[in-house]
Amino acid sequence: MKTYVYLFICCITIQNISGQSFSGLELDNFSGINSLTYNPANVVDSRFKADINILTLGSTVTTDYFGINLSNLIDNPDGFDFDDDSVTFPSQANNLYLNVDALGPSFMFNLAPRHAIGITTRVRAFMNINRINGSLYETIADDDAFDKDINIDMENLNGTIHAWTEAGLTYGVVLVNGKNHFLKGGITLKYLQGAGAVFFNSDRIDGSYDSAGDSITASGDLTYGQTLDDTNSDDDEFEFGSGSSGFSADFGLIYEYRPDLGDTKMDTTSLKGHNQYRFKVGLSLQDMGQLSYESVNVEEYVISGTVSAADFEEDFQQGLEDNYAQTSTVQDVDIQLPTTLRYMADYRVNRNLYLGLSGVLSLNDDTSPLSSRRLNYTSIVPRYESRLFTLYTNLSVMEYSDFIWGAGFRFGLLTVGSGSIISNLITDDSRAADVYAGLKIPILQSRYSQETRESRREQRRKKKAEKKRLKALKKADS
Numbered sequence: 001m002k003t004y005v006y007l008f009i010c011c012i013t014i015q016n017i018s019g020q021s022f023s024g025l026e027l028d029n030f031s032g033i034n035s036l037t038y039n040p041a042n043v044v045d046s047r048f049k050a051d052i053n054i055l056t057l058g059s060t061v062t063t064d065y066f067g068i069n070l071s072n073l074i075d076n077p078d079g080f081d082f083d084d085d086s087v088t089f090p091s092q093a094n095n096l097y098l099n100v101d102a103l104g105p106s107f108m109f110n111l112a113p114r115h116a117i118g119i120t121t122r123v124r125a126f127m128n129i130n131r132i133n134g135s136l137y138e139t140i141a142d143d144d145a146f147d148k149d150i151n152i153d154m155e156n157l158n159g160t161i162h163a164w165t166e167a168g169l170t171y172g173v174v175l176v177n178g179k180n181h182f183l184k185g186g187i188t189l190k191y192l193q194g195a196g197a198v199f200f201n202s203d204r205i206d207g208s209y210d211s212a213g214d215s216i217t218a219s220g221d222l223t224y225g226q227t228l229d230d231t232n233s234d235d236d237e238f239e240f241g242s243g244s245s246g247f248s249a250d251f252g253l254i255y256e257y258r259p260d261l262g263d264t265k266m267d268t269t270s271l272k273g274h275n276q277y278r279f280k281v282g283l284s285l286q287d288m289g290q291l292s293y294e295s296v297n298v299e300e301y302v303i304s305g306t307v308s309a310a311d312f313e314e315d316f317q318q319g320l321e322d323n324y325a326q327t328s329t330v331q332d333v334d335i336q337l338p339t340t341l342r343y344m345a346d347y348r349v350n351r352n353l354y355l356g357l358s359g360v361l362s363l364n365d366d367t368s369p370l371s372s373r374r375l376n377y378t379s380i381v382p383r384y385e386s387r388l389f390t391l392y393t394n395l396s397v398m399e400y401s402d403f404i405w406g407a408g409f410r411f412g413l414l415t416v417g418s419g420s421i422i423s424n425l426i427t428d429d430s431r432a433a434d435v436y437a438g439l440k441i442p443i444l445q446s447r448y449s450q451e452t453r454e455s456r457r458e459q460r461r462k463k464k465a466e467k468k469r470l471k472a473l474k475k476a477d478s
Contacts, residue, residue: 024394024408024417025436027346027356027381029275031410032442033106036118036170038342038358039252039284040186043108044116044172047273047387049443050109053120056415056438058101062375064400065094065134067429087429092153094134095366095400097375098127103438108170113272114177118170120188125163125195126338126372131156150209152218157202158369162335163195164291166248182256182277187249194244194291197335200224201369205303217306222320223369225298225333248289248337254282263351273447275348275385282344287337296333301326336371339363356381375399379419387444388412394419401432413439 025031026038032051035042066088101124108118133154140150172186200223207218227244256277263274302325311319320326341363346356359378364371376399383392390410396419398404405426408417415438424430 024379024381024383024392024406024419025410025415026342026358027344027354027383028385028390028392028410030385030387030390030442030444031415033108033118033120033440034103034415034438036106036108036120036168036186036188037101037103037122039254039282039344040118040170040188040250041172041184041252041254041282041284043118043170043186044110044114044184045174045182045272046108046116047275047445048108049445050107051443052441053103053106054439054441055105056103056436056440058099058434058436060099060419060432060434061097062398062401062432063094063096064089064091064431065096065132065137067427067431068424068433088134088138089429089431090134090138092133092135093131093156094137095131096127096129097400098125099374100125114174116172118168118172118188120166120168120170122166122168123163124166125161127159127161128366128371128373129159130366131158147211149211152205152207152209152216154202154205154220156367157205158200158367160197160199160335160369160372162197162291162372164192165195166190166192168250170250180258182258184254186252190248190250190289192246192248192289192291192337194227194246194293194335196227197291197293197333198224198226198228199333199335199369214310215306215308218303219305220303222301222303223298225296225331227293227296227333244291244293246289246291248287250284250286250288252282252284252342254280256280261348273445275351277346278348280346282342284342286340286342288339290334290336293333293335295330298329298331298333299326300329333370336364336368338372338374340374352384352386354383354385356383387447392417393422398432401430404430404432406434408436413441415440 025034028035030047032046032048033053034056035046066086068086102122104121104123106118106120108116110116131154136150136152136154168188168190170186170188172184174182174184176183202220202222205218205220205222207216207220209216257279258276259278261276261278301320304324307319307323311323339362341361342359343361344356344358346354348354357378357380360374360376362374362376364373366373377396379394379396381392381394383390388411391407392409393405393407396404396406403423404420405423406417406419406421408415416436418435420430420432420434424433
């Protein structure tokens, strides 16, 4: 009985559902091909002759329902215990967010001093579950919950799970290159192939569970659909190239203020090997577009009346069909991509020390059941940056999870980081977790021009000759 009521009250909204990436990395001037996923203008006037990504993986999960004590989880040899290792924050409208991002084989290179292109391949997946009644779940999670009556009250539930692949072509151009002012822009055009989507929504479900009569009296509505083939459970999975394809675009601009930095070690004849700005700002508009799926099965239920709990114990969906008015339709469905406005600012303290700010503003409303959505956040990112090595820490305020603190590094070919690792270790109620790692082959711009290299070689040759001459004179005197 407990299983049924849990399914009816909560999982009615997620029936048939199965199955802050790279935080801190976006400000590193040597992040190369990865930086195109934040702002396509980064492709041009970069610190690279070329950059080749082998594989970069990242995943983020966050919720405002519960937080975990990660340090206890690590130290506990018996594994995770939800009651002991978590703290709950139930409300009438709890949320869950999951993002998986894989940047596959990709590369970028310069076409000319003011022009560059990049080609990227990527696999992405989003889960947005919005306005689940966490207080109701807290009530029915008690061992003796079903020995008493329970009120049911849920409004404006919705959720979307969506996965797709994309291949992108990025072009960047220097728009202004003045004495102190520099402006560049970029665009990425992406071809998308959908892997599948699952979605649900309900304007309201309210009523009560009667423990004496083992029955539920409820009213409301429920709509759910999926692009997956549920006629055979073995085939009920996401498949890339499932028949849906489309296009999307990213646009970006970056402005740099470039005064005389007074850096005597900067070779003014080969500035592409150096960061030339004192201050820069950037804006980008990402993931403009949608994926359309044809012939999607959509089920709509009008929930009304009193039903026996026993009707649902064996087959939940059959219980819905037997007890409530149902409308089944085949529709074309458009899933909105996670359209986002990104912003950044970066201040150069000296050649190696920087203080940056970055953030995301979602342009999709969380009330839509047919929409993937990024979480809003703002980060402050101090960092040490050099050609070989970058170390950074990010202090962020993120939707659902409030404050998070993370760190990461880049060393040669390898990048590893987490936007939440430090806060996860020092707090007992962390509500966000993420990790990313990448491997690539960077081909950096030279720090010195051809003229400077030849001059330095000539100076070394002269010093060597002078040393040889003095050695010969000393030998002759002896």
